[in-house]
Amino acid sequence: MSVAAKKIAEAEQLVQAAEKSLKTSLLKWVPDYDSAADEYAKAATAYRIAKSFDKSKECLLKAIECYKNNKSWFHAAKSYEQIILICKDLDKLTDVEEYANKACSLYQQHGSPEAAASALDKAAKLTEQKYPEMALRFYQHAVEVIMIEDSTRQASEYSSKVSRILVKLQRYEEATKALKKEIGFYQQTESYGQIGRLVVALVLVQLALGDSVEAEKSFKEWGTCCEAEEVSTLQTLLQAFDEEDGELAAKMLASPFIRHMDVEYAILAKNIPLPKGLEVEKKSGGDNEANSTRELEEEDGDGLC
Secondary structure (H helix, E strand, O other): OOHHHHHHHHHHHHHHHHHHHHOOOOOOOOOOHHHHHHHHHHHHHHHHHOOOHHHHHHHHHHHHHHHHHOOOHHHHHHHHHHHHHHHHHOOOHHHHHHHHHHHHHHHHHHOOHHHHHHHHHHHHHHHOOOOHHHHHHHHHHHHHHHHHHOOHHHHHHHHHHHHHHHHHOOOHHHHHHHHHHHHHHHHHOOOHHHHHHHHHHHHHHHHHOOOHHHHHHHHHHHHHHOOHHHHHHHHHHHHHHHOOOHHHHHHHHOOHHHHOOOHHHHHHHHHOOOHHHOOOOOOOOOOOHHHHHHHHHHHHOOOOO
């Protein structure tokens, strides 16, 4: 008998045991939800090892009902997180949002906002590549949830992911608001070095919007948090836009420290419209956004969180 067949046989026995635990009789008036939940959970694991993913999901849903009947909100939430992984196995990532939100809600009901935010973070990482809009919603929700604990540090981490996805989606007005919110979090923790880097990102986003006036205002407001190289580059960049010097603007946007920012901002810098419509000279063979993404990811390695 193959390993898969053995695991399926094991799972079927566990399901039978779970069903027996739920039965009542003259001497047993209340179903044994605790035992049934444990047996369904073990059956789900066995089915997953056997790559019988639909049956594994079915067992987890039954385990969740048992946990809920016992008011075991934390274990029910953990089971929803297991279903999220099965959605990946089944290549049904569009189903992740439903189960991630249910897991989050149950963790909150249990009084565990950190676990709730963590579940959303895991779901976002799972879906970000194929469904960035969905991942964005997860990170935005995570910021709201973690602030219940007044955990500014973690909120700033999730907020950073919100800002970067908005830039990736070219939703620059929303990205501007998100970056200002992120700056606010770092002001609370007095993380001025982080603020300096965010000022650079904010200026780039506002230039992408074609609003050099707001970009200059942002620099004046928070530029004191920037390091010397950042100050010098931003001053020259803003001057280039003010004087409509496209060549100088292109040179500043290609500066090493901008190219080595998080990949979304580095790509943004390569695509900002230059003064007088001057464009950066294209590389032979074409230099489209996909090529930019690939090049920068190769340079930065783990640029994405």
